[in-house]
Amino acid sequence: MPDGFEVGVSTAAFQIEGAVRDDGRGPSTWDEFMAQPGRIADGSDASIATDHYHRYREDVGLMKELGVDSYRFSLGWPRIQPGGVGGANRAGIQFYDRLLDELLAAGIRPMATLFHWDMPEPLQHKGGWMTRDTASRFADFALLAGEAFGDRVDKWVTINEPTTVTLNGYALGIHAPGATLMFDSLLSAHHQLLGHGLAVQALRSVGVTGGIGITNVHSPVHPAKDTMRNRAHAEVFDLIHNRIFADPVLLGRYPRFPLLSRKLFAPLIEVDDADLKIIAQPLDFYGLNYYMPTRIGSGPPADDTTPDGVAAGVRLLPFHIQAWPEYPTTAFGWPIAPEFLTETLEDYATRYQGVLPPVYITEGGASFDDVVAADGSVDDADRASYLAEHLAAAFAGVEGVDLRGYYVWTLLDNWEWAAGFEQRFGLIHVNAETQQRTPKRSYAWLQHVLRERR
Secondary structure (H helix, E strand, O other): OOOOOEEEEEOOHHHHOOOOOOOOOOOEHHHHHHOOOOOOOOOOOOOOOOOHHHHHHHHHHHHHHHOOOEEEEEOOHHHHOOOOOOOOOHHHHHHHHHHHHHHHHOOOEEEEEEEOOOOEHHHHHOOHHHOOHHHHHHHHHHHHHHHHHOOOOOEEEEEEOHHHHHHHHHHOOOOOOOOOOHHHHHHHHHHHHHHHHHHHHHHHHOOOOOEEEEEEEOOOEEEOOOOHHHHHHHHHHHHHHHHHHHHHHHHOOOOOOOHHHHHHHHHHHOOOHHHHHHHOOOOOEEEEEOOOOEEEEEOOOOOOEEOOEEOHHHHHOOEEEEOOOOOOEOOOOOEOOOHHHHHHHHHHHHHOOOOOOOEEEEEEOOOOOOOEOOOOOEOOHHHHHHHHHHHHHHHHOOOOOOEEEEEEEOOEOOOOHHHOOOOOOOOEEEOOOOOOEEEOHHHHHHHHHHHHOO
């Protein structure tokens, strides 16, 4: 492990906090989405989740025992600003005050994400990220958060995975708000990026002491066959998943779209230069979430399956995602291919040479079908191996990338969005009935690694 390399764990407010009706918190898009029949795979909801709201001291204690340097969590927008407008909800602020103070007392540096998908429902009723005004409302929220916590947060992430919000939330309807706009959803991508830029300005206007960045999920894209048609469709997917989100932030422009697919990207072609200047605010770091590579084949898919759930709209596409049979998979069916983490970093070193700020892998992890033994222990050797291989790839580094750290997804078995409680990513097992926390073998393995470096 390189000297000074930061190792942390990541979570998201809606997935772990519960307490959806406590302290004046307002409803979010996910509260409404999960209440709709058939939206969540196991029919569960996150009203309790892992009850982190009431058990945060215990959870911080487990982080301290684990030995991590940093904790990446998200600030629940509906908990701090219930209607998405106006002043802060004091009780919500106080919860995060307590959490931050607990982390600092434990010697753990806080990384706070402003938006990890839980938008206040009143803003969604007005159009959510499809409405330009939401970007301004997000900047107002960033201002409130910066004023309240700017003296204690070590690093700020404005938006988590605008790719996933756009594709799963607005294009395919797999996630909240459940819209199926297909390529028209790209307007939501632009408004998220604009919101990011305005949030950076807001945080800096109140003098926050921590560094500021954004986080997106990157997937290296390969054609299933080396044909012109497959290469063209792989290029389109690479644009949709990766480049339309990174290029404006790091280069100040959207990528050049291929002539034959140009009409698909119409919402992003005639964009005001003033917007692009706001989006391309200088950053202190860039966050990458890496989980898997993507293989693209030509022709519509045979069924409605996507890596994150079922979506009928994918059958309308002229391409499909193919499996990687040469690699083992997680319980989600995602290929386990740590060498593509290296390729991800190489992509960024090449595409953004000279403009790429320091990089953190802000999420990396795997779900497996964990088995709880009679004594309550969980021997998740597969997860420990996954982390060993991916951490080794991160430690090896790539020339041209100043890689500063790796954050494991996730600390606790949580409520995994549309998968409910079916997919478990945690280093710590959580009994859904008793909320009892039990560190898994992967927790003990990582604890040993972190102790040995010292």
